[in-house]
Amino acid sequence: MQYKSIQKEEWDKALEQLLSSHTIFASVGNEFGQDYELIRPADIGKITYNRPKPATSLKSLFLPVKENVTSDRASEKPRIILGAPNCDIEGLALLDEIYLDADFNDPYYRHRRENTLLISSDCFGIQEHCHCLSYEIKPYSSGIADLSVISHEDKIIFRIISGKGEALLKSLQCEISVPDENILRSVEKKSHDTEELLRKANHLPDYSKTGKLVSGSGEDVWAKYSAKCVSCGACTTICPTCTCFLLIDKPGFEKVKQMDTCQYPGFERVAGGEDGLFELHHRFRNRYMCKYVWKPQKFSSRACTGCGRCIEACIGKINKNEIFRELAGNV
Numbered sequence: 001m002q003y004k005s006i007q008k009e010e011w012d013k014a015l016e017q018l019l020s021s022h023t024i025f026a027s028v029g030n031e032f033g034q035d036y037e038l039i040r041p042a043d044i045g046k047i048t049y050n051r052p053k054p055a056t057s058l059k060s061l062f063l064p065v066k067e068n069v070t071s072d073r074a075s076e077k078p079r080i081i082l083g084a085p086n087c088d089i090e091g092l093a094l095l096d097e098i099y100l101d102a103d104f105n106d107p108y109y110r111h112r113r114e115n116t117l118l119i120s121s122d123c124f125g126i127q128e129h130c131h132c133l134s135y136e137i138k139p140y141s142s143g144i145a146d147l148s149v150i151s152h153e154d155k156i157i158f159r160i161i162s163g164k165g166e167a168l169l170k171s172l173q174c175e176i177s178v179p180d181e182n183i184l185r186s187v188e189k190k191s192h193d194t195e196e197l198l199r200k201a202n203h204l205p206d207y208s209k210t211g212k213l214v215s216g217s218g219e220d221v222w223a224k225y226s227a228k229c230v231s232c233g234a235c236t237t238i239c240p241t242c243t244c245f246l247l248i249d250k251p252g253f254e255k256v257k258q259m260d261t262c263q264y265p266g267f268e269r270v271a272g273g274e275d276g277l278f279e280l281h282h283r284f285r286n287r288y289m290c291k292y293v294w295k296p297q298k299f300s301s302r303a304c305t306g307c308g309r310c311i312e313a314c315i316g317k318i319n320k321n322e323i324f325r326e327l328a329g330n331v
């Protein structure tokens with residue numbers, strides 16, 4: 001893997017120049033946490049590097065909650081998204097398999113993907129519910145994104161992942177050098193330390209074993225854990241890999257695509273009134289079957305990347321990992 005280095009001061013100036021030709025979203029922090037924000041020149045100094053993880057998932061920048069799919073998007077500026085953690089980048093791999101499918105191509109999603117340069121951010125440190133490594137997802141990116149960014153003292157280091165990323169660096173009017181071995185060793189150590197933190201924080205069954213535990217479990221488990229669920233849909237809305245949507249016809253031949261969730265009552269109701277997911281605990285179980293049993297049968301990318309957002313967002317304080325620990329017998 002190739003690495004390049006730019007002085008942080010020069011990188012900030014380069015970002016300011018890029019704003020004249022690109023729309024830039026980046027992870028911005030404040031005292032409450034951090035989230036993806038649309039960047040203006042005054043925000044460049046507030047961009048956070050290598051901190052896990054924005055409150056919203058990267059999905060929202062590719063699949064808005066609601067959009068008119070009969071509108072024209074051709075005039076949009078190219079986009080740069082800076083600071084996505086690898087759990088979000090890996091989530092995008094599943095969205096690509098679904099929305100870029102040759103037979104069911106979504107031109108709006110494709111346009112955004114092709115029009116976006118992705119700069120991921122290595123995570124140095126973890127948050128309480130991060131568990132990417134339990135599902136063999138590393139806390140740094142070496143594929144799918146175009147570049148990966150590491151802030152080191154007064155320098156910004158880039159791991160070059162794609163030709164598109166390399167071309168962006170070449171186009172910048174700043175001095176670019178190769179980082180010395182000591183810097184790269186320090187980056188490697190930080191990644192190693194983060195992996196150790198993830199290992200210590202999580203004693204979970206791996207992804208395929210989780211699927212077997214979920215499909216082999218009885219109804220009582222789902223009834224017990226769904227007792228505190230209020231069907232709000234926060235867990236699926238915030239999830240980087242949930243993909244369900246509705247198409248709604250509007251007056252004037254407009255069509256609106258709106259994100260949907262299996263946690264809402266009526267998700268599976270058909271015109272005749274039948275509803276396979278009428279019972280709350282059946283809807284609750286559906287999310288687990290979808291992520292750990294059905295999606296792995298159809299797609300090669302993970303349908304849970306271990307970001308932990310569904311646990312943080314749940315109003316009923318339901319922790320999916322406690323279910324897996326109970327099912328695995330290590331409670």
Ligand code: SF4
Nearest residue numbers: 242243244262287290
């Ligand atoms: S069925 Fe549920 S869990 Fe699966 S993608 Fe749709 S909303 Fe997410």
Ligand code: SF4
Nearest residue numbers: 239304305307308310
């Ligand atoms: S199921 Fe939860 S932990 Fe897994 S990717 Fe979705 S939000 Fe993250």
Ligand code: SF4
Nearest residue numbers: 229230232233235314
């Ligand atoms: S976030 Fe919690 S309460 Fe809301 S639908 Fe998901 S499991 Fe139920």
